[in-house]
Amino acid sequence: xxxxxxxxxxxxxxxxxxxxxxxxxxxxxxxxxxxxxxxxxxxxxxxxxxxxxxxxxxxxxxxxxxxxxxxxxxxxxxxxxxxxxxxxxxxxxxxxxxxxxxxxxxxxxxxxxxxxxxxxxxxxxxxxxxxxxxxxxxxxxxxxxxxxxxxxxxxxxxxxxxxxxxxxxxxxxxxxxxxxxxxxxxxxxxxxxxxxxxxxxxxxxxxxxxxxxxxxxxxxxxxxxxxxxxxxxxxxxxxxxxxxxxxxxxxxxxxxxxxxxxxxxxxxxxxxxxxxxxxxxxxxxxxxxxxxxxxxxxxxxxxxxxxxxxxxxxxxxxxxxxxxxxxxxxxxxxxxxxxxxxxxxxxxxxxxxxxxxxxxxxxxxxxxxxxxxxxxxxxxxxxxxxxxxxxxxxxxxxxxxxxxxxxxxxxxxxxxxxxxxxxxxxxxxxxxxxxxxxxxxxxxxxxxxxxxxxxxxxxxxxxxxxxxxxxxxxxxxxxxxxxxxxxxxxxxxxxxxxxxxxxxxxxxxxxxxxxxxxxxxxxxxxxxxxxxxxxxxxxxxxxxxxxxxxxxxxxxxxxxxxxxxxxxxxxxxxxxxxxxxxxxxxxxxxxxxxxxxxxxxxxxxxxxxxxxxxxxxxxxxxxxxxxxxxxxxxxxxxxxxxxxxxxxxxxxx
Ligand code: MSP
Numbered sequence: 177x178x179x180x181x182x183x184x185x186x187x188x189x190x191x192x193x194x195x196x197x198x199x200x201x202x203x204x205x206x207x208x209x210x211x212x213x214x215x216x217x218x219x220x221x222x223x224x225x226x227x228x229x230x231x232x233x234x235x236x237x238x239x240x241x242x243x244x245x246x247x248x249x250x251x252x253x254x255x256x257x258x259x260x261x262x263x264x265x266x267x268x269x270x271x272x273x274x275x276x277x278x279x280x281x282x283x284x285x286x287x288x289x290x291x292x293x294x295x296x297x298x299x300x301x302x303x304x305x306x307x308x309x310x311x312x313x314x315x316x317x318x319x320x321x322x323x324x325x326x327x328x329x330x331x332x333x334x335x336x337x338x339x340x341x342x343x344x345x346x347x348x349x350x351x352x353x354x355x356x357x358x359x360x361x362x363x364x365x366x367x368x369x370x371x372x373x374x375x376x377x378x379x380x381x382x383x384x385x386x387x388x389x390x391x392x393x394x395x396x397x398x399x400x401x402x403x404x405x406x407x408x409x410x411x412x413x414x415x416x417x418x419x420x421x422x423x424x425x426x427x428x429x430x431x432x433x434x435x436x437x438x439x440x441x442x443x444x445x446x447x448x449x450x451x452x453x454x455x456x457x458x459x460x461x462x463x464x465x466x467x468x469x470x471x472x473x474x475x476x477x478x479x480x481x482x483x484x485x486x487x488x489x490x491x492x493x494x495x496x497x498x499x500x501x502x503x504x505x506x507x508x509x510x511x512x513x514x515x516x517x518x519x520x521x522x523x524x525x526x527x528x529x530x531x532x533x534x535x536x537x538x539x540x541x542x543x544x545x546x547x548x549x550x551x552x553x554x555x556x557x558x559x560x561x562x563x564x565x566x567x568x569x570x571x572x573x574x575x576x577x578x579x580x581x582x583x584x585x586x587x588x589x590x591x592x593x594x595x596x597x598x599x600x601x602x603x604x605x606x607x608x609x610x611x612x613x614x615x616x617x618x619x620x621x622x623x624x625x626x627x628x629x630x631x632x633x634x635x636x637x638x639x640x641x642x643x644x645x646x647x648x649x650x651x652x653x654x655x656x657x658x659x660x661x662x663x664x665x666x667x668x669x670x671x672x673x674x675x676x677x678x679x680x681x682x683x684x685x686x687x688x689x690x691x692x693x694x695x696x697x698x699x700x701x702x703x704x705x706x707x708x709x710x711x712x713x714x715x716x717x718x719x720x721x722x723x724x725x726x727x728x729x730x731x732x733x734x735x736x737x738x739x740x741x742x743x744x745x746x747x748x749x750x751x752x753x754x755x756x757x758x759x760x761x762x763x764x765x766x767x768x769x770x771x772x773x774x775x776x777x778x779x780x781x782x783x784x785x786x787x788x789x790x791x792x793x794x795x796x797x798x799x800x801x802x803x804x805x806x807x808x809x810x811x812x813x814x815x816x817x818x819x820x821x822x823x824x825x826x827x828x829x
Pocket of ligand 1: 185187188189190197198199201204227405406407408432433434435436437464465466467473
C-alpha cells in the first residue's frame with residue numbers, strides 16, 4: 177500500500193531581523209505536526225526557509241552599509257544555526273535567493289503574464305515597507321499602516337498588475353466548498369468578508385528599488401516580494417519541473433502562518449494558484465501572536481523574547497512544550513518568565529519528571545531493575561489500560577484537528593491520574609508484604625508501561641526527553657522511528673532490563689532566584705560555559721590567535737548610540753538599564769556602570785555599542801547589545817564616546 181503523504185510549511189522569514197519566539201513558534205508547531213504525522217505513518221515533507229528579497233531587506237542592508245545578499249547570508253546563519261538546537265526536523269530549507277527558486281518564481285510570473293492574468297499599468301498609492309504591502313485609501317488613512325503602525329510611503333510608478341478582481345467570485349465559491357481551507361473558523365470569516373468587500377487588481381511589480389527577481393523580459397521591474405515569496409512552497413518541490421517531489425507532495429496539506437499574513441496566504445496565494453491552474457493547499461492555519469507580559473513585542477520597547485537564553489537555561493524540549501501548551505492554538509498568548517518557570521517546575525519537573533523517576537526508582541529497588549510480570553486480570557491493570565486508551569484516542573483527535581494544546585492537556589491529565597495512582601496504591605507499602613508481590617508487580621508494570629506510552633505521545637513535542645525516557649526503559653531504538661502501533665498497551669516485555677533509573681529528567685529551578693537574576697541557569701550550563709571560556713583564554717595566552725583579519729573585525733558591528741533614558745536596576749548595585757537610539761531603531765542595554773556613573777549624567781551622551789551581539793539577560797532584564805568601556809586596573813569602566821558630528825547609528829570601522 178502506498179504511504180500517505182503530508183506536506184507542511186512554515187512562512188519563510190525575512191532576513192532583516194534576528195529570530196524571536198514568534199518565529200520559533202511557527203517552526204516548532206510545524207515540527208510538532210511533522211513528527212506527529214511521521215509517528216502516524218505518513219511520509220512527511222517539512223519545509224521552512226527565508227524570504228530574502230524586497231525593499232525591507234534592501235533598506236536594512238543599506239543601513240548596515242552592506243549588500244542585501246551579504247545581509248541575507250549573515251542573517252540566514254542565525255536561522256540555520258537555531259533550528260538544529262530546537263530539534264527542528266525540516267526536510268528542506270529554501271532561500272528565495274537560490275537559483276532554483278528565482279527560476280520557478282519567474283516562470284509563474286511569466287505564465288500569468290502570457291495568459292493575460294498580469295498586465296502593465298501604473299500604480300499610485302501607499303505602501304508599507306515593513307509589511308511589504310500595498311494599502312487601499314481606507315487602510316492608509318492617517319498615514320500609518322493599520323497592521324504594524326509604521327509610517328507609510330507614497331509610491332507612484334509603472335507597475336504590473338495581477339487580475340485579482342477576476343478571482344473574487346471563484347475564491348468565494350472555493351471557500352464555501354472547502355470550509356477546511358482557512359482555519360480557525362473566525363479567521364475564515366474574516367477572509368470571506370474581506371473578499372466579499374470587493375477585490376481590486378493587485379500590483380505585482382516594483383521599479384523604485386532593485387533587490388528582487390527581475391520581471392521576465394522587462395528587467396526594469398522586479399517581482400513583488402509576496403508573489404516571489406509565496407511561490408517558495410512550489411519551487412522547493414522543483415516547480416515548474418515535473419519532479420517526483422512535486423508529484424508526491426503538491427498540493428500542500430498545511431501552510432502554517434501567523435494571523436498577520438493571512439490575507440497574502442488565503443486570498444492572493446489561492447488566486448495565483450487558480451490562475452496558474454494548480455491545485456490549492458488543503459489547509460491554511462493562522463495562529464495568534466505571542467505577546468510579552470501582555471504587550472506587543474517590539475525592538476523599540478525592548479521586550480522581544482529571544483529563544484536562545486531559554487534553550488540554554490531549560491533545554492529545547494522545555495521551550496517547545498511551553499509554546500505548544502501555553503498558547504490556545506489560533507489565539508494570542510502572552511509570554512512571561514514567571515509562566516515559563518512555573519510550567520517548567522510544575523508540569524515538567526513535578527508531573528512528568530516525578531512519574532518517571534518514581535516509577536523507575538521503584539522498579540530498580542523492588543524488582544532488581546527488571547520490568548515485572550503483571551497480572552492482566554487485575555482490575556487496576558484493566559482500568560489503567562482503558563484510561564490510557566481513552567487518552568490516546570483524544571490525543572489523536574486533537575492532533576488531527578490541530579488542537580495541539582488540548583493534546584498536551586490530555587496527556588497531562590493522564591499524568592496527574594498516574595501520579596495519584598502511585599499515591600493511592602502505595603507500592604512502598606505493598607513491597608513490605610511478600611503476599612502482595614503480584615499486586616506490586618502489576619502496579620509497577622502498569623506504571624512503566626504508562627511511562628513508555630507517555631514517552632511516545634509527548635515525542636512530537638519533546639523529542640529529546642522522550643528519547644531519554646525510552647532509553648532508560650531499556651530501548652535502544654530511536655523514538656522518531658517509532659510507529660503508532662507501538663502504542664498498544666501491554667507491549668512492554670516483562671523481564672527487560674532498565675538502563676538508568678537514577679537521574680531526574682529535569683532539574684528544578686529556584687523560581688525566585690531565577691526571576692530576580694541571581695541564578696540564571698539551573699546549574700549544568702554554568703560549568704560548561706566556564707570550561708569553554710577557559711579554553712579560549714588558554715589559546716590567547718599561548719599567542720596562537722592574537723592576529724585577526726579585517727573580515728574578523730568587520731564581523732563586530734560597532735555603532736554610535738545616543739542614550740535616551742537611563743535608570744538603576746532595582747536590587748542591583750552595579751546595573752543601569754538604558755534606552756539608546758541607533759538612528760532607525762531603539763534598544764535596551766543593561767550595563768554594570770552604576771558605581772561610576774549616575775543615570776541622569778548618562779542621558780544625552782553618545783556612546784559606542786556592539787550592535788550585533790546576541791541578547792543576554794542580566795538580573796532577568798534583556799540587554800540587546802553591549803556598550804564599550806575602557807577598563808581600569810580595578811575593573812572600573814570608562815565609557816567610550818564618539819566625537820561631535822557623529823550621529824546615532826553611524827557604523828564604526
Ligand atoms: N516573509 C514573510 C512571510 C512570507 S511566507 C511566503 C513574513 N516574514 S516575518 O519574518 O515577518 O514573519 C514570519 C512569521 O512570524 C509570520 O507568520 C508572523 O506571523 C510570525 N510572527 C512574527 N511575530 C510574531 C509574534 N509575536 N508571535 C507569533 N508569530 C509572529 O511575514
